Amino acid sequence: MSLKLTNTLTKRLETFKSLKPGEVSIYCCGVTVYDLCHLGHARSYIAWDVLRRYLISQGYQVTFIQNFTDIDDKILAKAAKEHSTMSQVSEKNIKEFHKDMDALGIIRPSRMPRATRCLNGIREMIHKLEKKGAAYSVDGDVYFAVMKHIDYGKLSSRDLSEQQLNADGRIEKEEEARKQSPFDFALWKAAKEGEPSFPSPWGEGRPGWHIECSAMVLQELGETIDIHLGGSDLIFPHHENEIAQSEMANGKQLANYWLHNGMVNVGGQKMSKSLGNFTTIRALLNNGVSPMTLRLFILQAHYRKPLDFTNESIAAASKGWARLNSALCVGLKNHQQLNWPKPEAQEQTFSNLKKYISDESLSNSCQQFIDALDDDLNTSVAISVLFDLSRPLSSLANQLKRGFSPLGDEAENKELQSKWSFLVGLANVLGLQPELSQKEKSPQNQMHNEIEIIEAIKERKAAKLSKNYAQADKIRQELKDKGIELIDKKNGVTEWIKN
Numbered sequence: 209m210s211l212k213l214t215n216t217l218t219k220r221l222e223t224f225k226s227l228k229p230g231e232v233s234i235y236c237c238g239v240t241v242y243d244l245c246h247l248g249h250a251r252s253y254i255a256w257d258v259l260r261r262y263l264i265s266q267g268y269q270v271t272f273i274q275n276f277t278d279i280d281d282k283i284l285a286k287a288a289k290e291h292s293t294m295s296q297v298s299e300k301n302i303k304e305f306h307k308d309m310d311a312l313g314i315i316r317p318s319r320m321p322r323a324t325r326c327l328n329g330i331r332e333m334i335h336k337l338e339k340k341g342a343a344y345s346v347d348g349d350v351y352f353a354v355m356k357h358i359d360y361g362k363l364s365s366r367d368l369s370e371q372q373l374n375a376d377g378r379i380e381k382e383e384e385a386r387k388q389s390p391f392d393f394a395l396w397k398a399a400k401e402g403e404p405s406f407p408s409p410w411g412e413g414r415p416g417w418h419i420e421c422s423a424m425v426l427q428e429l430g431e432t433i434d435i436h437l438g439g440s441d442l443i444f445p446h447h448e449n450e451i452a453q454s455e456m457a458n459g460k461q462l463a464n465y466w467l468h469n470g471m472v473n474v475g476g477q478k479m480s481k482s483l484g485n486f487t488t489i490r491a492l493l494n495n496g497v498s499p500m501t502l503r504l505f506i507l508q509a510h511y512r513k514p515l516d517f518t519n520e521s522i523a524a525a526s527k528g529w530a531r532l533n534s535a536l537c538v539g540l541k542n543h544q545q546l547n548w549p550k551p552e553a554q555e556q557t558f559s560n561l562k563k564y565i566s567d568e569s570l571s572n573s574c575q576q577f578i579d580a581l582d583d584d585l586n587t588s589v590a591i592s593v594l595f596d597l598s599r600p601l602s603s604l605a606n607q608l609k610r611g612f613s614p615l616g617d618e619a620e621n622k623e624l625q626s627k628w629s630f631l632v633g634l635a636n637v638l639g640l641q642p643e644l645s646q647k648e649k650s651p652q653n654q655m656h657n658e659i660e661i662i663e664a665i666k667e668r669k670a671a672k673l674s675k676n677y678a679q680a681d682k683i684r685q686e687l688k689d690k691g692i693e694l695i696d697k698k699n700g701v702t703e704w705i706k707n
C-alpha cells in the first residue's frame with residue numbers, strides 16, 4: 209500500500225509502513241469526561257475513524273486505543289456543582305460519549321482505558337523516571353525534569369528558551385517556586401483537602417494529565433506504536449510531554465507517526481468552550497442535522513485544515529447528503545422491485561476494496577478513490593468519486609419515486625446493481641452509511657451497524673488465538689448487551705443473530 213501521511217514529528221509527507229506486517233497499532237487521545245462532546249470532538253474522531261476504516265479496507269488488523277481522562281479538575285468542579293462525585297460525573301459522561309459516537313457511526317475503539325484504572329502503570333512509570341533521574345518530588349508532588357530529555361521540543365519544534373512560561377495555562381505561582389525549571393510539569397499531584405486521592409510512594413494524590421497517556425500506550429500497545437493521534441491543540445504541551453515521559457522511561461521512540469487534526473472555527477475564531485461559541489454534537493443532532501450530514505460536512509474538508517462551521521455550510525452538506533443518500537438507499541428500498549438480490553451484510557463491509565480493482569467498469573473509480581485516500585487521507589476528493597458514481601443511481605431513485613419502472617435492459621440493470629453495491633462499499637470506507645427515514649425502516653432492510661459486529665468478531669477471534677480469553681468474553685458480552693448473539697460453529701466460523 210502506498211498510503212502517505214503528514215507526520216508532525218518529521219514535518220513531512222511520509223509513506224506509511226507499519227512496525228509489524230499486516231498490523232497497525234494506534235493510540236488516540238480521548239476526552240476528559242466532564243461534559244457532552246462538541247463539534248471539535250466529532251471532527252477529530254470522524255477523521256481518525258476514516259483512517260482506521262481505510263487501513264482495515266487495505267487488509268490491516270488495527271488495534272485502536274483511546275483513553276478516557278476520568279481524573280481532572282474540571283470533573284471535580286462539575287461534581288461539586290452537581291452535588292455528585294467524580295466517578296458519577298465520569299460514568300454519566302462516558303455513557304453520553306458512546307451515545308454520540310455510536311450515532312455518528314464511529315467504530316468503537318478496541319479498548320478504552322481510564323486513568324483511574326491505570327494507576328499501577330502510572331506509578332510504575334513515575335518510579336522508573338525517578339530512578340533515571342528525570343523526575344523529582346517536592347512535598348508529595350512529583351515533577352518531570354524537562355532538561356533531562358535532550359529531545360524535548362522535537363514534536364512542536366520549540367526551543368525551551370523561546371517557550372512562554374505557564375504554557376499550559378494551569379501552572380500556579382506557588383507551584384512555580386517548587387520546580388527546578390519553570391517548564392517542568394507534574395507527574396503526580398499531592399492530595400488536596402476534600403478531593404479524591406489515591407495512594408502512592410510519594411503520598412496520597414492523583415496523577416498529572418500527561419502521564420496517563422504514556423502509561424496507557426505502554427500498557428495497551430507497548431513501547432513503540434505505529435500512529436499517535438490527536439488534535440493540533442495537543443501538540444504542545446501534551447504530546448511533547450508524552451514523548452518526553454515515554455522515551456525517557458522506555459528508551460524507545462514512542463510513535464513512528466504523529467497525526468494531528470485541525471480545529472473547528474466559527475466565524476474565523478476557534479470553537480471553544482471558553483469563548484462560548486461551541487456546539488455540542490447532541491444539540492446539532494437534536495436540531496435535525498442527520499449524523500451522516502455531519503460526517504459529510506466534516507469529511508469535505510481536509511483533516512489537517514481548519515473547518516469553518518456555519519449554518520450555510522451545514523445546509524449545503526445536508527443537500528449534498530440527500531443526493532448521495534438517495535443513491536445509497538435505492539438498493540435497500542427497492543431491491544424487490546428492481547429484482548436485485550437482497551442486500552447482504554458483506555456489501556457493507558470495506559475489507560474488499562481490492563476486488564473492485566479487477567472489475568473493468570469499476571476499477572477506475574476504485575483507483576481514484578484509493579489514490580485520494582492514499583494522499584494523506586484526501587477525503588474531499590474521495591467524496592467527489594462517490595458523487596460521480598451516485599449520479600445514475602440517484603436518477604434511478606428519482607424515477608422509482610415518480611412511479612416509473614425503469615426496468616428494461618437486463619444488462620443495464622445488472623450494471624446498476626453492481627454499481628450500487630460498489631458505491632455502498634466505498635461510502636462505508638468513509639463511514640457514510642445509508643440513512644433510511646424512520647418510516648422506511650423495516651426489520652428486513654434496517655441496516656444495523658454490521659461493520660462493527662464483523663470487526664468485533666475478528667477482534668474476538670484474535671483475542672482467542674492469543675489466549676486472551678477474558679478479552680474474548682468481554683467482546684462477546686458487549687455484543688450481547690447490544691442484542692447480538694454469537695454462535696461459534698465447529699468449522700471455526702462465528703455466526704451472529706440479532707435478538
Ligand SMILES: [Zn+2]
Pocket residue numbers: 236237238421446450
Ligand atoms: Zn494524550
